[in-house]
Amino acid sequence: MKRNLIYYTILTGALALTGCSKVLDKRNLSAVSDDLVWNDENYAEAFLNKLYLDNLPSWDVEVSSYSDEASPEVGNSAILYGQLITTSIDEWYYDQIRSINLLMANVDKSSLGAEVKNSFKAQAAVLRAWRYFEMVRLYGGVPLVLHPQELTEDLSVSRASASDCIDAILADLEFAEAYLPWRWTGNDEGRFTKAVVQALKGRVLLYYASPQFNPNQDQDRWTASYNANKRAKEELAAEGYGLYESYANLWFDEMNKEVIFVKRFQEPTVVHSWDASTRPLSEAQNFSGANHPTWDMVASYPMASGAAIDDPDSGYDPIYYWKNRDPRFDATIAYNGVLWELSGKSGRRQWTYEGAEANAPTLSGFYCRKAVNVGYTPYFTERSSTDWIELRYAEVLLNFAESAVETGRLDEAYDVLKQIRHRAGIAPGSEQLYGLKAGMGKAELIAAIMLERKLEFAFEGKRYWDLRRRKLFEQELNGKRRKGLLPKLKVSNAEFERVKDQVDLNTQYHLYFEDEIINVDRVFDINFRDNYYFYALPNRHLETNANLEQTIGWEGGTFDPLK
DSSP: OHHHHHHHHHHHHIIIIIOOHHHHTOSOGGGOOHHHHHHSHHHHHHHHHHHHHHHSOOOOSSGGGGTTSBOTTSSOGGGTTTOOOTTSOOOOOHHHHHHHHHHHHHHHTSSSOHHHHHHHHHHHHHHHHHHHHHHHHHHSSOOOOOSOOOTTSOOOOOOOOHHHHHHHHHHHHHHHHHHOOSOOOGGGTTSOOHHHHHHHHHHHHHHHHSTTTOTTOOHHHHHHHHHHHHHHHHHHHHTTOOOOSOTTTTTTSTTOTTEEEEEOOBTTTBOBOHHHHHSOGGGSSSOOOOOOBOHHHHHHSOBTTSOOTTSTTSOOOSSSTTTTBOHHHHHHEEOTTEEOOGGGOTTOEEOOSTTSOSSSOOSSSOEEOTTOOTTOOHHHHTSBOOOEEEEEHHHHHHHHHHHHHHTTOHHHHHHHHHHHHHHHTOOOTTTTSTTOOTTOOHHHHHHHHHHHHHHHTTTTTOHHHHHHHTTOHHHHTTTOOOEEEEEEESSOHHHHHHHTTTOOHHHHHHHHEEEEEEESSOSOOOOOOGGGGSOOOOHHHHHHOTTOOOBTTSTTOOBOTTO
16 A cells, blocks of 8 residues: 555656656566655655645635635635634644655765765755644644654643744744755756745745734844744745736736746646636636635835825815826726726626626625736636746745834834835825825834735735734624625616617716625624634544644643743
Protein backbone atom coordinates (compact mmCIF):
# COMPACT_ATOMS: atom_id res chain seq x y z
CA MET A 1 0.00 0.00 0.00
CA LYS A 2 2.81 2.39 0.86
CA ARG A 3 4.48 1.72 -2.48
CA ASN A 4 1.22 2.27 -4.34
CA LEU A 5 0.69 5.55 -2.52
CA ILE A 6 4.13 6.76 -3.54
CA TYR A 7 3.52 5.62 -7.11
CA TYR A 8 0.22 7.49 -7.23
CA THR A 9 1.72 10.60 -5.70
CA ILE A 10 4.64 10.65 -8.11
CA LEU A 11 2.63 9.87 -11.20
CA THR A 12 -0.03 12.48 -10.39
CA GLY A 13 2.56 15.11 -9.56
CA ALA A 14 4.53 14.40 -12.70
CA LEU A 15 1.52 14.53 -14.98
CA ALA A 16 -0.05 17.57 -13.37
CA LEU A 17 2.97 19.77 -12.93
CA THR A 18 6.25 18.63 -14.44
CA GLY A 19 5.52 16.56 -17.50
CA CYS A 20 8.72 14.72 -16.57
CA SER A 21 9.23 12.07 -19.25
CA LYS A 22 12.01 10.35 -17.30
CA VAL A 23 9.51 9.32 -14.64
CA LEU A 24 7.17 7.83 -17.22
CA ASP A 25 9.99 6.00 -19.02
CA LYS A 26 10.24 3.42 -16.22
CA ARG A 27 9.03 0.00 -17.30
CA ASN A 28 7.16 -0.91 -14.12
CA LEU A 29 6.08 2.12 -12.14
CA SER A 30 4.19 -0.01 -9.60
CA ALA A 31 7.50 -1.54 -8.58
CA VAL A 32 9.12 1.78 -7.63
CA SER A 33 10.94 1.35 -4.31
CA ASP A 34 11.30 3.95 -1.59
CA ASP A 35 15.06 4.00 -2.13
CA LEU A 36 14.60 4.81 -5.80
CA VAL A 37 12.12 7.57 -5.04
CA TRP A 38 14.40 9.46 -2.70
CA ASN A 39 17.65 8.78 -4.53
CA ASP A 40 16.40 9.79 -7.98
CA GLU A 41 16.11 13.55 -8.43
CA ASN A 42 13.25 13.28 -10.93
CA TYR A 43 11.15 11.08 -8.67
CA ALA A 44 11.85 13.18 -5.59
CA GLU A 45 10.99 16.35 -7.48
CA ALA A 46 7.73 14.82 -8.68
CA PHE A 47 6.87 14.02 -5.05
CA LEU A 48 7.65 17.64 -4.13
CA ASN A 49 5.49 18.92 -6.97
CA LYS A 50 2.58 16.86 -5.69
CA LEU A 51 3.09 18.50 -2.29
CA TYR A 52 2.72 21.89 -3.96
CA LEU A 53 -0.44 20.71 -5.68
CA ASP A 54 -1.93 19.45 -2.41
CA ASN A 55 -0.98 22.32 -0.13
CA LEU A 56 -0.94 25.65 -1.95
CA PRO A 57 -3.82 28.02 -1.15
CA SER A 58 -6.28 28.66 -3.95
CA TRP A 59 -9.44 30.46 -5.01
CA ASP A 60 -12.11 30.48 -2.28
CA VAL A 61 -15.65 31.46 -3.26
CA GLU A 62 -17.05 31.21 0.29
CA VAL A 63 -14.79 33.24 2.55
CA SER A 64 -16.12 36.64 1.43
CA SER A 65 -19.57 35.68 2.72
CA TYR A 66 -18.09 35.27 6.22
CA SER A 67 -17.55 39.04 6.41
CA ASP A 68 -19.15 42.32 5.34
CA GLU A 69 -17.86 41.90 1.77
CA ALA A 70 -20.52 39.60 0.32
CA SER A 71 -24.09 38.46 0.80
CA PRO A 72 -24.69 35.09 2.55
CA GLU A 73 -25.64 33.14 -0.55
CA VAL A 74 -22.99 30.47 -0.18
CA GLY A 75 -20.79 29.28 2.60
CA ASN A 76 -21.12 28.49 6.26
CA SER A 77 -23.60 31.10 7.46
CA ALA A 78 -23.49 29.52 10.91
CA ILE A 79 -20.22 31.39 11.49
CA LEU A 80 -21.93 34.77 11.43
CA TYR A 81 -25.20 33.77 13.06
CA GLY A 82 -23.80 32.27 16.25
CA GLN A 83 -24.78 28.74 15.27
CA LEU A 84 -21.46 26.88 15.19
CA ILE A 85 -21.04 23.55 16.92
CA THR A 86 -17.84 21.70 17.73
CA THR A 87 -17.84 19.87 14.39
CA SER A 88 -18.30 22.97 12.24
CA ILE A 89 -14.72 24.03 11.49
CA ASP A 90 -12.56 21.06 10.56
CA GLU A 91 -9.27 22.06 8.94
CA TRP A 92 -6.85 19.43 10.21
CA TYR A 93 -3.89 19.07 7.86
CA TYR A 94 -1.88 16.24 9.38
CA ASP A 95 -2.19 13.91 6.40
CA GLN A 96 -0.62 16.62 4.27
CA ILE A 97 1.99 17.38 6.92
CA ARG A 98 2.95 13.71 7.09
CA SER A 99 3.71 13.73 3.37
CA ILE A 100 5.79 16.87 3.80
CA ASN A 101 7.66 15.29 6.71
CA LEU A 102 8.31 12.17 4.62
CA LEU A 103 10.04 14.19 1.94
CA MET A 104 12.10 16.22 4.39
CA ALA A 105 13.29 13.16 6.30
CA ASN A 106 13.97 10.89 3.34
CA VAL A 107 15.61 13.43 1.06
CA ASP A 108 17.93 14.27 3.93
CA LYS A 109 19.12 10.63 4.04
CA SER A 110 19.34 10.26 0.26
CA SER A 111 22.32 10.25 -2.09
CA LEU A 112 21.16 13.42 -3.84
CA GLY A 113 23.58 16.31 -3.98
CA ALA A 114 23.60 18.78 -1.09
CA GLU A 115 22.25 21.64 -3.21
CA VAL A 116 19.29 19.58 -4.44
CA LYS A 117 18.58 18.21 -0.96
CA ASN A 118 18.53 21.65 0.59
CA SER A 119 16.37 23.11 -2.17
CA PHE A 120 13.77 20.35 -1.88
CA LYS A 121 13.73 20.47 1.91
CA ALA A 122 13.46 24.28 1.90
CA GLN A 123 10.44 24.23 -0.40
CA ALA A 124 8.79 21.55 1.72
CA ALA A 125 9.52 23.53 4.89
CA VAL A 126 7.57 26.50 3.54
CA LEU A 127 4.62 24.23 2.82
CA ARG A 128 4.78 22.88 6.36
CA ALA A 129 4.98 26.38 7.80
CA TRP A 130 1.97 27.36 5.70
CA ARG A 131 -0.14 24.41 6.86
CA TYR A 132 0.67 25.02 10.52
CA PHE A 133 -0.08 28.71 10.14
CA GLU A 134 -3.48 27.86 8.65
CA MET A 135 -4.34 25.73 11.68
CA VAL A 136 -2.91 28.05 14.32
CA ARG A 137 -4.90 31.06 13.13
CA LEU A 138 -8.07 28.96 13.53
CA TYR A 139 -7.40 27.00 16.71
CA GLY A 140 -4.41 28.51 18.51
CA GLY A 141 -1.92 25.86 19.59
CA VAL A 142 -2.10 22.51 17.78
CA PRO A 143 -0.02 19.30 17.96
CA LEU A 144 3.46 19.81 16.52
CA VAL A 145 4.53 16.82 14.42
CA LEU A 146 7.81 17.58 12.69
CA HIS A 147 8.87 14.11 11.57
CA PRO A 148 7.12 11.17 9.89
CA GLN A 149 5.71 9.20 12.80
CA GLU A 150 6.10 5.42 12.99
CA LEU A 151 3.47 3.00 14.27
CA THR A 152 5.78 2.12 17.16
CA GLU A 153 5.55 5.69 18.48
CA ASP A 154 2.91 7.21 20.72
CA LEU A 155 0.76 8.86 18.05
CA SER A 156 -1.41 10.74 20.55
CA VAL A 157 0.42 14.06 20.50
CA SER A 158 -0.80 16.84 22.79
CA ARG A 159 -1.46 20.38 21.65
CA ALA A 160 1.61 22.59 21.72
CA SER A 161 1.29 26.17 22.89
CA ALA A 162 0.56 28.85 20.32
CA SER A 163 3.97 30.37 21.00
CA ASP A 164 5.71 27.04 20.34
CA CYS A 165 3.76 26.65 17.10
CA ILE A 166 4.73 30.14 15.96
CA ASP A 167 8.36 29.38 16.81
CA ALA A 168 8.19 26.19 14.71
CA ILE A 169 6.66 28.07 11.78
CA LEU A 170 9.36 30.73 11.96
CA ALA A 171 12.09 28.10 12.22
CA ASP A 172 10.86 26.43 9.03
CA LEU A 173 10.79 29.78 7.24
CA GLU A 174 14.25 30.75 8.43
CA PHE A 175 15.66 27.41 7.30
CA ALA A 176 13.98 27.77 3.92
CA GLU A 177 15.22 31.29 3.28
CA ALA A 178 18.85 30.15 3.44
CA TYR A 179 18.42 27.76 0.51
CA LEU A 180 15.89 29.41 -1.78
CA PRO A 181 16.63 31.81 -4.65
CA TRP A 182 15.06 35.21 -5.09
CA ARG A 183 13.44 34.09 -8.33
CA TRP A 184 12.85 31.02 -10.46
CA THR A 185 12.55 31.09 -14.23
CA GLY A 186 10.71 29.17 -16.94
CA ASN A 187 8.56 26.27 -15.80
CA ASP A 188 9.79 26.71 -12.22
CA GLU A 189 8.10 30.11 -11.81
CA GLY A 190 5.71 29.86 -8.90
CA ARG A 191 8.01 27.83 -6.66
CA PHE A 192 8.87 29.31 -3.30
CA THR A 193 11.50 32.03 -3.11
CA LYS A 194 13.21 34.19 -0.52
CA ALA A 195 10.52 36.76 -1.28
CA VAL A 196 7.76 34.32 -0.31
CA VAL A 197 9.55 33.45 2.90
CA GLN A 198 10.16 37.05 3.98
CA ALA A 199 6.63 38.18 3.14
CA LEU A 200 5.04 35.18 4.83
CA LYS A 201 7.18 35.65 7.93
CA GLY A 202 5.92 39.23 8.08
CA ARG A 203 2.32 38.03 7.86
CA VAL A 204 2.81 35.38 10.57
CA LEU A 205 4.36 37.88 12.97
CA LEU A 206 1.63 40.44 12.22
CA TYR A 207 -1.02 37.87 13.17
CA TYR A 208 0.83 36.92 16.33
CA ALA A 209 1.07 40.58 17.37
CA SER A 210 -2.61 41.32 16.63
CA PRO A 211 -5.33 41.38 19.33
CA GLN A 212 -6.56 37.84 18.57
CA PHE A 213 -3.25 36.43 19.85
CA ASN A 214 -2.00 39.45 21.76
CA PRO A 215 -4.86 40.87 23.87
CA ASN A 216 -2.41 42.51 26.28
CA GLN A 217 -0.59 44.30 23.45
CA ASP A 218 2.89 42.93 24.11
CA GLN A 219 5.04 45.50 22.33
CA ASP A 220 7.84 43.02 21.71
CA ARG A 221 5.55 41.20 19.29
CA TRP A 222 4.76 44.38 17.41
CA THR A 223 8.45 45.21 17.24
CA ALA A 224 9.18 41.78 15.77
CA SER A 225 6.39 42.29 13.22
CA TYR A 226 7.69 45.73 12.32
CA ASN A 227 11.25 44.50 11.83
CA ALA A 228 10.20 41.52 9.70
CA ASN A 229 7.87 43.53 7.49
CA LYS A 230 10.36 46.39 7.14
CA ARG A 231 13.00 43.92 6.01
CA ALA A 232 10.58 42.31 3.54
CA LYS A 233 9.50 45.68 2.17
CA GLU A 234 13.05 46.88 1.61
CA GLU A 235 14.71 43.69 0.40
CA LEU A 236 11.88 42.79 -1.97
CA ALA A 237 11.97 46.29 -3.42
CA ALA A 238 15.72 45.95 -3.96
CA GLU A 239 15.05 42.73 -5.88
CA GLY A 240 12.54 44.37 -8.22
CA TYR A 241 9.25 43.71 -6.43
CA GLY A 242 6.80 46.57 -6.10
CA LEU A 243 3.31 47.83 -6.81
CA TYR A 244 2.13 46.92 -10.30
CA GLU A 245 1.03 49.93 -12.31
CA SER A 246 -2.58 48.85 -12.93
CA TYR A 247 -4.76 47.69 -10.06
CA ALA A 248 -7.43 46.45 -12.47
CA ASN A 249 -5.02 44.34 -14.53
CA LEU A 250 -2.68 42.89 -11.91
CA TRP A 251 -4.58 39.57 -11.93
CA PHE A 252 -4.21 39.17 -15.68
CA ASP A 253 -0.54 40.09 -16.21
CA GLU A 254 0.71 36.92 -14.59
CA MET A 255 3.87 36.89 -12.48
CA ASN A 256 4.12 40.68 -12.58
CA LYS A 257 6.35 42.51 -10.10
CA GLU A 258 3.69 42.60 -7.37
CA VAL A 259 3.16 38.83 -7.26
CA ILE A 260 4.97 37.05 -4.41
CA PHE A 261 3.14 33.91 -3.20
CA VAL A 262 1.12 32.36 -6.02
CA LYS A 263 -0.61 29.20 -7.15
CA ARG A 264 -0.32 28.82 -10.91
CA PHE A 265 -3.04 27.43 -13.16
CA GLN A 266 -2.94 26.17 -16.72
CA GLU A 267 -5.93 25.07 -18.79
CA PRO A 268 -6.82 22.24 -19.36
CA THR A 269 -4.95 20.36 -16.61
CA VAL A 270 -5.01 22.69 -13.58
CA VAL A 271 -8.10 24.92 -13.53
CA HIS A 272 -10.63 26.51 -11.18
CA SER A 273 -14.18 27.89 -11.32
CA TRP A 274 -13.83 31.42 -9.90
CA ASP A 275 -15.28 32.98 -13.04
CA ALA A 276 -18.27 30.64 -13.17
CA SER A 277 -19.01 31.12 -9.47
CA THR A 278 -18.69 34.89 -9.62
CA ARG A 279 -20.30 35.84 -12.93
CA PRO A 280 -24.07 36.06 -13.44
CA LEU A 281 -25.59 32.73 -14.38
CA SER A 282 -26.42 33.95 -17.88
CA GLU A 283 -22.68 34.23 -18.60
CA ALA A 284 -21.46 31.20 -16.63
CA GLN A 285 -21.77 27.43 -16.65
CA ASN A 286 -22.84 25.10 -13.82
CA PHE A 287 -21.99 27.61 -11.09
CA SER A 288 -23.12 31.02 -9.82
CA GLY A 289 -24.16 32.75 -6.63
CA ALA A 290 -20.84 33.64 -5.02
CA ASN A 291 -19.11 36.92 -4.24
CA HIS A 292 -22.10 39.26 -4.49
CA PRO A 293 -20.84 42.53 -2.95
CA THR A 294 -22.94 44.04 -0.19
CA TRP A 295 -24.06 47.64 -0.12
CA ASP A 296 -21.84 47.93 2.97
CA MET A 297 -18.84 47.04 0.80
CA VAL A 298 -19.92 49.36 -2.01
CA ALA A 299 -20.36 52.27 0.39
CA SER A 300 -16.86 51.76 1.81
CA TYR A 301 -15.15 53.05 -1.32
CA PRO A 302 -14.22 56.73 -1.14
CA MET A 303 -14.54 59.21 -3.95
CA ALA A 304 -11.79 59.65 -6.54
CA SER A 305 -10.54 62.48 -4.34
CA GLY A 306 -10.09 60.03 -1.47
CA ALA A 307 -12.87 61.66 0.55
CA ALA A 308 -15.38 59.37 2.25
CA ILE A 309 -18.88 59.45 0.77
CA ASP A 310 -20.30 60.81 4.04
CA ASP A 311 -18.01 63.83 3.84
CA PRO A 312 -20.36 66.72 2.98
CA ASP A 313 -17.71 68.18 0.67
CA SER A 314 -17.04 64.93 -1.20
CA GLY A 315 -19.48 65.54 -4.07
CA TYR A 316 -21.12 62.15 -3.56
CA ASP A 317 -24.51 61.71 -5.23
CA PRO A 318 -26.60 58.95 -3.58
CA ILE A 319 -28.55 58.37 -6.82
CA TYR A 320 -25.52 58.25 -9.11
CA TYR A 321 -23.48 56.53 -6.44
CA TRP A 322 -20.96 55.02 -8.89
CA LYS A 323 -19.75 58.32 -10.32
CA ASN A 324 -16.30 59.69 -9.45
CA ARG A 325 -15.42 56.91 -7.03
CA ASP A 326 -12.05 55.42 -6.11
CA PRO A 327 -10.99 53.62 -9.33
CA ARG A 328 -10.81 50.38 -7.36
CA PHE A 329 -14.61 50.58 -7.19
CA ASP A 330 -14.88 50.18 -10.96
CA ALA A 331 -12.31 47.38 -10.95
CA THR A 332 -14.29 45.46 -8.33
CA ILE A 333 -18.01 46.30 -8.43
CA ALA A 334 -20.56 45.61 -11.18
CA TYR A 335 -23.79 47.54 -10.61
CA ASN A 336 -27.10 48.02 -12.38
CA GLY A 337 -26.50 49.19 -15.94
CA VAL A 338 -22.70 49.07 -15.90
CA LEU A 339 -20.91 48.28 -19.15
CA TRP A 340 -19.53 44.78 -18.53
CA GLU A 341 -18.68 43.03 -21.79
CA LEU A 342 -18.68 39.46 -20.52
CA SER A 343 -18.14 36.60 -22.95
CA GLY A 344 -16.66 39.12 -25.38
CA LYS A 345 -20.08 40.70 -25.99
CA SER A 346 -19.47 44.24 -27.21
CA GLY A 347 -21.72 46.79 -25.56
CA ARG A 348 -23.13 44.33 -23.03
CA ARG A 349 -24.57 45.91 -19.88
CA GLN A 350 -25.22 44.19 -16.58
CA TRP A 351 -28.78 44.69 -15.36
CA THR A 352 -29.66 43.87 -11.75
CA TYR A 353 -33.01 45.63 -11.38
CA GLU A 354 -35.96 43.69 -10.02
CA GLY A 355 -37.08 41.18 -12.64
CA ALA A 356 -34.08 41.65 -14.94
CA GLU A 357 -32.51 38.28 -14.14
CA ALA A 358 -34.84 35.34 -14.56
CA ASN A 359 -32.52 32.74 -13.02
CA ALA A 360 -30.37 33.05 -9.88
CA PRO A 361 -30.35 36.85 -9.62
CA THR A 362 -27.83 38.54 -7.37
CA LEU A 363 -29.23 38.88 -3.88
CA SER A 364 -27.32 42.09 -3.19
CA GLY A 365 -27.85 43.96 -6.46
CA PHE A 366 -24.15 43.76 -7.32
CA TYR A 367 -21.58 41.42 -8.85
CA CYS A 368 -17.85 41.18 -8.25
CA ARG A 369 -15.62 42.10 -11.20
CA LYS A 370 -12.24 41.40 -9.62
CA ALA A 371 -10.18 38.77 -11.46
CA VAL A 372 -13.14 37.96 -13.72
CA ASN A 373 -11.90 37.41 -17.27
CA VAL A 374 -14.41 39.10 -19.58
CA GLY A 375 -13.06 37.19 -22.57
CA TYR A 376 -14.15 33.78 -21.30
CA THR A 377 -17.21 32.27 -22.92
CA PRO A 378 -19.48 30.40 -20.47
CA TYR A 379 -17.75 27.10 -21.26
CA PHE A 380 -14.38 28.36 -20.03
CA THR A 381 -15.72 29.99 -16.85
CA GLU A 382 -15.46 26.66 -15.02
CA ARG A 383 -12.06 26.04 -16.60
CA SER A 384 -10.39 29.27 -15.49
CA SER A 385 -6.62 29.49 -15.55
CA THR A 386 -6.03 32.84 -13.81
CA ASP A 387 -3.34 32.40 -11.16
CA TRP A 388 -4.29 32.73 -7.50
CA ILE A 389 -2.20 35.41 -5.76
CA GLU A 390 -2.08 34.60 -2.07
CA LEU A 391 0.31 37.38 -1.12
CA ARG A 392 1.34 40.43 -3.10
CA TYR A 393 3.58 43.41 -2.44
CA ALA A 394 0.67 45.65 -1.44
CA GLU A 395 0.13 43.37 1.55
CA VAL A 396 3.77 43.62 2.55
CA LEU A 397 3.37 47.40 2.55
CA LEU A 398 0.16 47.38 4.58
CA ASN A 399 1.50 44.79 7.03
CA PHE A 400 4.46 47.11 7.52
CA ALA A 401 2.21 50.17 7.91
CA GLU A 402 0.10 48.53 10.61
CA SER A 403 3.19 47.43 12.51
CA ALA A 404 4.65 50.91 12.14
CA VAL A 405 1.60 52.49 13.77
CA GLU A 406 1.64 49.97 16.60
CA THR A 407 5.29 50.84 17.30
CA GLY A 408 4.75 54.61 17.17
CA ARG A 409 6.04 55.31 13.65
CA LEU A 410 2.98 57.09 12.29
CA ASP A 411 4.72 58.95 9.47
CA GLU A 412 5.89 55.67 7.95
CA ALA A 413 2.29 54.44 7.87
CA TYR A 414 1.16 57.63 6.13
CA ASP A 415 3.80 57.10 3.46
CA VAL A 416 2.51 53.59 2.73
CA LEU A 417 -1.13 54.64 2.58
CA LYS A 418 -0.23 57.37 0.10
CA GLN A 419 1.65 54.87 -2.08
CA ILE A 420 -1.31 52.49 -2.11
CA ARG A 421 -3.79 55.25 -2.93
CA HIS A 422 -1.53 56.73 -5.59
CA ARG A 423 -1.37 53.39 -7.41
CA ALA A 424 -5.14 53.05 -7.06
CA GLY A 425 -5.59 56.29 -8.99
CA ILE A 426 -6.88 58.51 -6.19
CA ALA A 427 -6.05 62.18 -6.66
CA PRO A 428 -3.27 63.50 -4.40
CA GLY A 429 -5.08 66.74 -3.55
CA SER A 430 -3.49 70.04 -2.63
CA GLU A 431 -1.96 68.62 0.55
CA GLN A 432 -0.67 65.47 -1.19
CA LEU A 433 -2.59 63.30 1.29
CA TYR A 434 -4.77 61.40 -1.20
CA GLY A 435 -7.86 62.10 0.85
CA LEU A 436 -6.35 60.98 4.15
CA LYS A 437 -7.06 63.07 7.22
CA ALA A 438 -4.02 65.01 8.41
CA GLY A 439 -2.65 64.44 11.89
CA MET A 440 -4.35 61.15 12.67
CA GLY A 441 -3.46 59.47 15.93
CA LYS A 442 -2.85 55.77 16.49
CA ALA A 443 -6.48 54.61 16.66
CA GLU A 444 -7.50 56.64 13.60
CA LEU A 445 -4.55 55.39 11.59
CA ILE A 446 -5.26 51.76 12.45
CA ALA A 447 -8.86 52.31 11.31
CA ALA A 448 -7.59 53.92 8.10
CA ILE A 449 -5.28 50.96 7.44
CA MET A 450 -8.06 48.45 8.05
CA LEU A 451 -10.26 50.35 5.59
CA GLU A 452 -7.46 50.41 3.04
CA ARG A 453 -7.00 46.66 3.41
CA LYS A 454 -10.75 46.18 2.94
CA LEU A 455 -10.65 48.14 -0.33
CA GLU A 456 -7.30 46.97 -1.68
CA PHE A 457 -7.89 43.27 -0.99
CA ALA A 458 -11.63 43.09 -1.63
CA PHE A 459 -12.63 39.53 -2.60
CA GLU A 460 -9.07 38.28 -2.15
CA GLY A 461 -9.89 36.27 0.98
CA LYS A 462 -8.35 38.76 3.42
CA ARG A 463 -11.25 40.62 5.07
CA TYR A 464 -12.54 37.71 7.18
CA TRP A 465 -9.05 37.05 8.52
CA ASP A 466 -8.47 40.74 9.25
CA LEU A 467 -11.72 40.91 11.23
CA ARG A 468 -10.60 37.84 13.19
CA ARG A 469 -7.06 38.89 14.00
CA ARG A 470 -8.06 42.45 15.00
CA LYS A 471 -11.16 41.10 16.84
CA LEU A 472 -13.43 43.49 14.97
CA PHE A 473 -16.56 41.42 14.45
CA GLU A 474 -18.34 42.94 17.44
CA GLN A 475 -17.51 46.49 16.36
CA GLU A 476 -18.11 46.08 12.63
CA LEU A 477 -20.87 43.48 12.29
CA ASN A 478 -22.52 42.14 15.43
CA GLY A 479 -26.15 43.14 15.88
CA LYS A 480 -26.39 44.27 12.26
CA ARG A 481 -27.67 42.87 8.99
CA ARG A 482 -25.73 43.28 5.79
CA LYS A 483 -27.39 45.35 3.10
CA GLY A 484 -27.99 45.15 -0.61
CA LEU A 485 -29.40 47.57 -3.17
CA LEU A 486 -32.49 46.61 -5.15
CA PRO A 487 -33.10 48.81 -8.21
CA LYS A 488 -36.77 49.02 -9.20
CA LEU A 489 -38.11 50.28 -12.50
CA LYS A 490 -40.18 53.47 -12.46
CA VAL A 491 -41.57 52.62 -15.90
CA SER A 492 -43.03 49.42 -17.30
CA ASN A 493 -40.75 46.56 -18.32
CA ALA A 494 -41.99 46.85 -21.87
CA GLU A 495 -41.20 50.56 -22.06
CA PHE A 496 -37.72 50.10 -20.62
CA GLU A 497 -36.96 47.21 -22.97
CA ARG A 498 -37.59 49.55 -25.89
CA VAL A 499 -35.14 52.22 -24.72
CA LYS A 500 -32.59 50.60 -22.40
CA ASP A 501 -29.81 50.37 -24.98
CA GLN A 502 -30.07 54.10 -25.66
CA VAL A 503 -30.45 55.39 -22.09
CA ASP A 504 -27.54 57.47 -20.76
CA LEU A 505 -27.43 56.11 -17.23
CA ASN A 506 -24.96 58.77 -16.10
CA THR A 507 -27.62 61.44 -16.58
CA GLN A 508 -30.97 59.62 -16.85
CA TYR A 509 -30.78 56.88 -14.23
CA HIS A 510 -33.18 58.71 -11.91
CA LEU A 511 -35.83 58.78 -14.65
CA TYR A 512 -35.99 55.01 -14.86
CA PHE A 513 -34.90 53.61 -11.50
CA GLU A 514 -35.51 53.98 -7.82
CA ASP A 515 -33.08 52.09 -5.58
CA GLU A 516 -34.14 50.47 -2.31
CA ILE A 517 -31.69 49.41 0.39
CA ILE A 518 -32.60 45.90 1.53
CA ASN A 519 -31.39 43.36 4.09
CA VAL A 520 -29.44 40.45 2.66
CA ASP A 521 -29.31 38.83 6.10
CA ARG A 522 -33.02 38.13 5.99
CA VAL A 523 -33.60 36.09 9.15
CA PHE A 524 -30.87 36.67 11.72
CA ASP A 525 -28.76 39.54 12.96
CA ILE A 526 -25.04 38.85 12.80
CA ASN A 527 -23.74 37.31 16.01
CA PHE A 528 -20.08 36.31 15.83
CA ARG A 529 -19.49 34.93 19.31
CA ASP A 530 -16.35 35.70 21.26
CA ASN A 531 -15.28 32.04 21.44
CA TYR A 532 -15.24 31.91 17.62
CA TYR A 533 -11.90 33.71 17.56
CA PHE A 534 -10.49 30.27 18.40
CA TYR A 535 -12.65 27.49 17.06
CA ALA A 536 -13.35 24.19 18.75
CA LEU A 537 -11.43 21.10 17.78
CA PRO A 538 -13.91 18.78 16.05
CA ASN A 539 -15.02 15.84 18.18
CA ARG A 540 -13.60 13.24 15.81
CA HIS A 541 -10.07 14.35 16.62
CA LEU A 542 -10.69 14.29 20.37
CA GLU A 543 -12.16 10.79 20.07
CA THR A 544 -9.06 9.41 18.34
CA ASN A 545 -6.49 11.22 20.49
CA ALA A 546 -7.03 11.05 24.25
CA ASN A 547 -4.27 13.62 24.83
CA LEU A 548 -6.01 16.40 22.92
CA GLU A 549 -7.70 19.07 25.04
CA GLN A 550 -10.70 21.03 23.85
CA THR A 551 -10.34 24.81 23.61
CA ILE A 552 -11.48 26.99 26.51
CA GLY A 553 -14.84 28.56 25.69
CA TRP A 554 -16.23 25.35 24.20
CA GLU A 555 -17.91 22.49 26.03
CA GLY A 556 -15.37 20.70 28.20
CA GLY A 557 -12.62 23.06 27.11
CA THR A 558 -9.41 23.25 29.17
CA PHE A 559 -6.80 24.34 26.61
CA ASP A 560 -5.78 27.99 26.55
CA PRO A 561 -5.19 28.93 22.88
CA LEU A 562 -3.15 31.95 23.94
CA LYS A 563 -0.63 30.25 26.18
